[in-house]
Amino acid sequence: MNKVILLGTATAMLATAPFAAASGSIDGKLYGKINVSVVNSDSGSEDTWKLNSNASRIGLKGSNQVSEGLTVFYKTEFQVEVDGDGDVFKQRNIYAGIKGQYGSLLAGKNDTPTKLAQKKIDLFNDLEGDIMKTFAGENPVSNIIAYTTPKYGNFSATYAVMPSEANNGGLSDATSYSVNYSKGDLYVAIAGNSNVVDIDLVRVDLVRVVSQFKVDAWQLGLMYQDNDTTDESGYFASAAYKIDNITYKAQYGSNENDTGGSDKTTLSLGADFKLAKNTKSFVFFTDNEESSSTKTFGLGLEHKF
Numbered sequence: 001m002n003k004v005i006l007l008g009t010a011t012a013m014l015a016t017a018p019f020a021a022a023s024g025s026i027d028g029k030l031y032g033k034i035n036v037s038v039v040n041s042d043s044g045s046e047d048t049w050k051l052n053s054n055a056s057r058i059g060l061k062g063s064n065q066v067s068e069g070l071t072v073f074y075k076t077e078f079q080v081e082v083d084g085d086g087d088v089f090k091q092r093n094i095y096a097g098i099k100g101q102y103g104s105l106l107a108g109k110n111d112t113p114t115k116l117a118q119k120k121i122d123l124f125n126d127l128e129g130d131i132m133k134t135f136a137g138e139n140p141v142s143n144i145i146a147y148t149t150p151k152y153g154n155f156s157a158t159y160a161v162m163p164s165e166a167n168n169g170g171l172s173d174a175t176s177y178s179v180n181y182s183k184g185d186l187y188v189a190i191a192g193n194s195n196v197v198d199i200d201l202v203r204v205d206l207v208r209v210v211s212q213f214k215v216d217a218w219q220l221g222l223m224y225q226d227n228d229t230t231d232e233s234g235y236f237a238s239a240a241y242k243i244d245n246i247t248y249k250a251q252y253g254s255n256e257n258d259t260g261g262s263d264k265t266t267l268s269l270g271a272d273f274k275l276a277k278n279t280k281s282f283v284f285f286t287d288n289e290e291s292s293s294t295k296t297f298g299l300g301l302e303h304k305f
Contacts, residue, residue, distance in 0.1 A: 030305075032058035035126065036082055037282075037300030043292060053082035054300070055126040057092060070100045093140055103149045109142045113158035113178035117191035119212050121221025123238045123249040128296040129268030129286040131236060132199065134253045136227055137206050139199040141174075154183040162196065174203070185214035204229040217242045221251075231258045245274040249284075265289045278304040 035054040040047070059077030066072050074097070079090040095108025114137045122131040132138035146160035157179045164173035178191035192207040208225040221238040234255030241248045248271050255264040270284030279302070286296045 027064060028060055028062035030058075030060055032056070032080075033302060033304040034080075034082055035300065035302040037127070037298045039128065039296050039298035041128070041294055041296045043294040045292075051083045052298075052300075053080070053085070054302075055092075056080045056082045059092070070098060073097050073099060073104075073106075095144075101150065103147060105145070105147050107145045109140055110144050110146065111140045112137070112144065112176035112193060112196060113146065113160050114176050114191040114193045114196075114206070114208060115139070116158070117178040117180065117189040117208065117210050118223065119187055119189070119210060119221075120219075121210060121212055121223060121236065121238050121251075123221075123240055123251050124268045124270065124284060124286065127268075127284060127286070127298065127300075128288065128294075129251065129266055129270075129284065131223075131253065131266075133288055134255050134264045134266045135223075135225055135234065135236065136198045136204050136230070136232075137193055137196075137208065137225070141176075141196060144176075145171075146176075154181050156180050156182075187212040202229065225255075231261070232256065233258060234264075247272040247274075262291050263289075 034056045036056070037052050037054060038049070039052055040049050057077055057079050059075060061073075061075040061077075063071050063073040074095065076094045077092040079092050081088055081090070091109065093108070093110045095106045095110050097104055097106030099105070118131065118138070124130060130138075141162055143162050143165060144160050145162070146158055148158040149156055158177065160176045161172040162174040162176075163169060163171050174193075174195040174197065176191070176193045176196055178189055180189040181187070189210045190207070191210070192205075194205050195203045198204045204227060206225060206227040206229070208223055210221075210223045212219070212221045214220075219240040223236040224234075225236075226233045232255050234253065236251070236253035238249070238251035250269050251266075253266045257263055266286065266288050268284060268286040270282060272280050272282045274280050282300050282302065284298050288294050
């Protein structure tokens with residue numbers, strides 16, 4: 001049934017208008033960010049100083065209208081190791097797609113609908129307090145084919161399949177979905193993964209519910225997640241308060257193993273100092289606990305272009 005729905009949707013989108021010669025040049029944009037931090041990590045047995053390149057990246061993205069009501073879009077993005085550790089370039093999200101009045105369809109490597117449903121509740125993304133350190137479902141995946149509906153009122157949805165590319169494998173060996181509601185400053189989503197390869201190469205089944213709310217200078221976020229594969233369940237909460245050019249941030253997450261394994265918690269406190277439109281400095285403290293506690297203090301700079 002999933003195959004019929006996906007292939008039928010793709011066919012309907014392509015049939016909305018005949019392909020014609022591109023009317024204009026490709027609208028390409030070079031973009032990226034450099035994010036570096038000096039951090040001290042203390043795990044009790046080890047005390048280290050490091051210079052980190054926090055998912056610094058460079059990419060090219062754009063779109064081109066190929067006919068009335070039909071647009072091709074693309075993105076190619078690479079992680080850049082500014083600190084010189086590891087490979088200089090590493091593939092991030094790279095895909096191509098089409099969109100029209102019946103929604104959009106993309107294929108390549110990209111974040112799953114479940115990861116995207118998190119929105120921006122992770123206030124310490126790419127740093128030591130990243131939600132990825134505590135919860136599964138936060139990695140991009142290869143071989144993804146994702147369809148996103150148009151917005152119906154305040155609702156939209158995305159459904160994705162990931163073919164295994166193995167002998168006798170199917171088109172939808174792994175799936176991910178999200179249903180999103182957005183109105184004004186309120187955002188709510190329910191999302192899940194089925195048999196999706198996680199960052200540790202284990203296939204997981206999970207469900208999460210996410211909410212984000214803005215009121216005056218505050219941004220509040222909350223997530224609950226249940227992971228059937230690892231028998232883990234937990235919650236994550238964050239709060240940001242902006243005054244002038246400073247944003248104060250805090251977040252806490254707890255992920256408990258229901259079968260007696262090690263529990264995970266994360267606590268982060270920090271502040272961003274806006275120096276210019278695309279430039280900020282920041283300071284943070286993170287305490288991640290699993291079998292032991294690792295405390296990290298860092299100072300950093302980010303510039304987007």
